[in-house]
Amino acid sequence: MRAAALFAGSLLIALALWQFLSTAVFNPFLIPPPLVVLKTAAPMAQSGEIFRHVAISLARVGIGFSVGSAAAIVLGVLLGRIQLVNELLDPIIELLRFLSPTAMIPIAVIWFGIGELSKYFLIFWGTFFIVLINTTAGVMRAPVIRQRAAQCLGASPLQIFLLVVIPSAAPYIVTGMRIAMASSFMSIIPAEILAADSGIGFLLQQSSVLLQTNRIFVALLTICVIGFIFDRLFRIAVDRMLSRYMSYVALT
């Protein structure tokens, strides 16, 4: 109750500040006031234009993020479990992870064109390293005592791996995925601005060229809302399915 009231309060403050900045400090062209943005958004929603762009961006994030997470978890487990693999690959990873998805846009366009594949690749790229590093850390930090305890109770190496190591790493993996998802929502935008003919980023780019600040604001607001919703959905899903693996982190 209190949290909901404070959340609403926070939104109200933001709206008031927005209105104040747009009318009293700057001008309504540079910062379109809330009502104007709403009026711009209505027909865009009605015609389905905005949802079309959202759906395209979401599909790109969804595919890039899923494939990136899956690949990173598999490789991360190997890195965390096999010393040699770790020693061979860690230096490369430590170098490559500084190449943000944005830095990879030019080469991605040359490699994959401006179609969907280049966007999948860029989201994959951004997701992969974040999830990889977290997964490796989680697997490596699975307590030795916990593994030994299972071992002397009679667990086989495979059982130790599946029933002890992976669940121990789960909180790290999930945390990495959550950070990666937020970063995916951020990096899809520059990718679409620079090389796309659809998606929220494209909407931003197109509106900017036409100096339609009101439409830019609609797009920006959409990004905020979509990112927020998906982060919440992710948290709810984790709470539902993985709470027993997550809750102990704070407790032990």
Place this chain on the structure above:
Amino acid sequence: MLAVRNVRKLYGEDARRELALDGIDLEVAPGEFVCLVGPSGCGKSTLLNILAGFERASGGEVEFEGVPVRGAGKERVMFFQDAGAALLPWLNAEENVRFALRVRNVPRGEWPAIIDKYLAMVDLAEHRHKFPAQLSGGMRQRLQIARALAVEPKVLLMDEPFAALDALTRRRMHGFLLDIWQRTGTTIVFVTHDIGEAVVLADRICVMSPGPRARITQVLQVNLARPRELTDPQAGQLFKRVEALLA
């Protein structure tokens, strides 16, 4: 029988090599309760890890029932001081015991009866649905005991199991452990730096010298009736003797 012959353990490399254990000899009879007492850093835990099969000895032999120990074996179950780390925190009390039965390939049909039996034995039947984080330190140790006993090991290796508990809880755990030991007849090798604990529990006390190059310097047979009290003059005498050996 668990036999340790001239076990040596080297740590480190080249110039920095250190001999942690320098020729340990020990024989533990079936059903016996042996305490290894020594100052911190004398290699007690290392020796226990070698007995469990987690670490290899650099020299010498460890045999269990005539077979050389070559790795962790189901008949020797280790009991850790940090129950929070040893238990699986995402499983509740009952599920932790079930985990042991599962990895031990105990037939599924027998699980409920075994779980009930051992949770009752450690007085945790009412707390079976609680997670380790919801249990007190003593309760967690009891759960670890239940989990270890559920797979009916022949030897229980205990590494300062109660050192992290408060004095009162520790005393209760001693009574508890003795009771269970007498009922199950499990062989126990118990490592501690607490002389009082060794005097109260052991059939035999092995005193270790400070490391590196640790050895067992003295073996004392304890022929006092249980339950023992440290206030008892004979127990007090034994305490002083061990203390003098460690000084």
